[in-house]
Amino acid sequence: MSEILREVLETPVAGSYDVLVAGGGPAGVAAAVCAARLGAKTCLVEQTGVVGGVATSGLMSHWTGNTRGGIYEEILERSKDSDDPALRQTINPDRLQDCLLSMLAEAGAELRLYTFVSAPLMEDGRVAGVVCESKSGRQALRAKVVVDASGDGDVAARAGAAFELGRAGDHAMQPMTLMFKLGGVDTDRAIFPQAFEHRIEVPAGEIQALGKAELPSPAGHVLLYRSTLPGVVTVNMTNLTHVDGTKAEDLTKAQIACHGQIGPIVDFLRRRAPGYEKCFVISSAAQIGVRETRHFKGVSTITEEDILAARVFPDWVVTKAHFNFDIHNVEGAGLDAHGSQATFTQRKGYTIPYGCLVPETLDGLLLAGRSISGTHKACSNFRAMPICANVGQAAGVAAALAARAGVQPRAVPVADIQAELRRQGVEP
Ligand SMILES: Cc1cc2nc3c(=O)[nH]c(=O)nc-3n(C[C@H](O)[C@H](O)[C@H](O)COP(=O)(O)OP(=O)(O)OC[C@H]3O[C@@H](n4cnc5c(N)ncnc54)[C@H](O)[C@@H]3O)c2cc1C
Structure with a gap:
């Protein structure tokens, strides 16, 4: 940085809450709903105009993986868009958005859209709220507990919480993807390769091998998902490696590169994939x-x-x-050598401890969603949206109990959090 400006800023305090949630993805919405349901005065702050995060503005195909007993099941039941059991976890982004907005309103959570959380509000070395920027200007929002559900942990990082970027050692991170939707697909004849290891023979050869040979690198795998709408298919095939989602410059680079891959992907599908001969793009995601x-x-x-x-x-x-361990190749297309999809055998399901949501030393803050404390490989599993939603539920409950008792999140007895979660249907 060549020049640094020193500014004196006056920041009006625009609100004061028990619980403030930064970021309205699956984790953030769940946290806000669960905190508000327990009577906490709650505010959810989201940078876009849409709640749901990757699930909605990221134009996601479906909820992968599973959990039982938590808020995910409620969201799934209320947002489902088809009675076909095979499409139970398939997302209609607009329907899901409606569902999440209703859940927030019913719970009594306040919502601030189009508002970017730019910094933590620090007092006595602990997080005491956030500073945001929006059309309304620079404003501060006070909170007894902040839940950082921004995906990237923007509040936690700025507040000085310790983190590792990406994979231990080389900090490699999974690639970015701009999802898009196609119309005009003959879904009776269409192929739906839904995993990297899903190989399908088509007239010109095997579809994953054709993709690797013909798509513009680092795109190269073929992942296509049924939607609940006639003739509409969700495409998870654009790909950019070696980009850092905590940098606006890299987000811009990825948006441009992935958007540029859409044309060649559509051309490839029209030529090679049965059922896609007359397909056309109907929308691309609002967020990379x-x-x-x-x-x-x-x-x-x-x-x-x-x-x-x-x-x-x-x-x-x-x-x-x-x-499973869904690690996309950090160097190119397909699955990383450390990932496993078809070969993943653990079927029992695992638990996540409260300590993963509590920053090692920082007070006033809880983590929720994909940025909780876990290794690169563990994160490739718990980053699935059903799990992130239930992490958000736990964070919302813990934050509400901490605010009610006037203690730091790390001081809330875990037995109290578990008793409330049990009341909500979460059992070990
Ligand atoms: C391309 C792709 C495909 C995937 N496929 C699947 C799949 O098929 N099924 C599945 O279950 N999971 C899938 N995942 C994983 C899953 O979508 C994410 O891991 C999950 O959404 C993370 O949830 P989250 O709530 O932590 O974060 P996000 O969903 O990323 O939500 C974070 C929210 O915070 C907002 N935000 C960020 N920073 C700020 C800020 N500073 N101020 C205010 N708001 C902010 C964002 O706008 C966003 O709304 C996929 C992920 C990607 C990227």
Whole structure:
């Protein structure tokens, strides 16, 4: 940076809350709903005009993996767009957005859209709220507890919480993808390769091999998902590696590169994929999809070994979490050498301990969603949206109990959080 300006800023305090949630993705909405349901005066702040995060403005195809007993099941039931059991976890982004907005309103959570959380409000070395920027100007919002559900942990990072970017050692991060939707697909004849290891023979050869040979690198895999709408298919095929989702410059680069891949992908599908001969683009995501950035250091850290052992932690706050190690290749197309989809065998489901949501030393703050304390490989599993939603539920409950008791989140007895989660249907 060549020049640094020193500014004196006057920041009006525009509100005061028990619980403030930064970021309205699956984790943030769940946290805000659950805190507000417990009577906490709650505000959810989201930078876009849409709640749901990657699930909605990221134009996501479906909820992958699973959990049982938590808020995810309620969201799924209320937002489902088809009675076909095969499409139970398929997302209609507009329907999901309606559902999440209704849940927030019913719970009594305040919502501030189009508002970017730019910094933590620090008092006596702890987080005491946030500073935001919006059309209304620069404003501060006070809170007894802030839940950072921004995906990247923007508040936690600015407040000085310890984190590691990406994979330990080389800080490699999973690639970014701009999702898009096609119309005009003959879905009776269409192929739907839904995993990297899903190989399908088409007249010109095997579809993943054709993709690798013919798509513009680092795109190259073929991932296509049915939607609930006639002739409409969700495409997860654009790909950009070596980009950092905590940098606006890289987000811009990824948006431009991935958007530029859409044309060649459509051309490839029209030529090679049965059923796609007359397909056309109907929409691309409003937000580039970022799979991985900061992993914060918590009181506890969940690892791949914990997941493989289906470990039940005594301080569980998320239970029956199930998914595979979905690590996209950090160097190109397809699955990373450390990932496993078809070969993942642990079926029991694992738990996540409360300590993963509590920053190691920083007070006034809880983490929720994909940035909780976990290794690169563990994160490739718990980043699935059903699990992130239930992490948000746990964070919202813990934040509300901390605010009610006037204590720091780390001082809330885990037995109290578990008792409330049990009342809400979460069992180990
Ligand atoms: C391309 C792609 C495909 C995926 N496929 C699947 C799939 O098929 N199924 C599945 O279950 N999971 C999938 N995932 C994983 C999953 O979508 C994410 O891991 C999950 O959405 C994370 O939830 P979250 O709430 O932590 O964050 P996000 O969903 O990223 O939500 C974060 C929210 O915070 C907002 N925000 C960020 N910073 C700020 C700020 N400073 N101030 C205010 N607001 C802010 C964002 O706008 C966003 O709304 C995929 C992810 C990607 C990127």
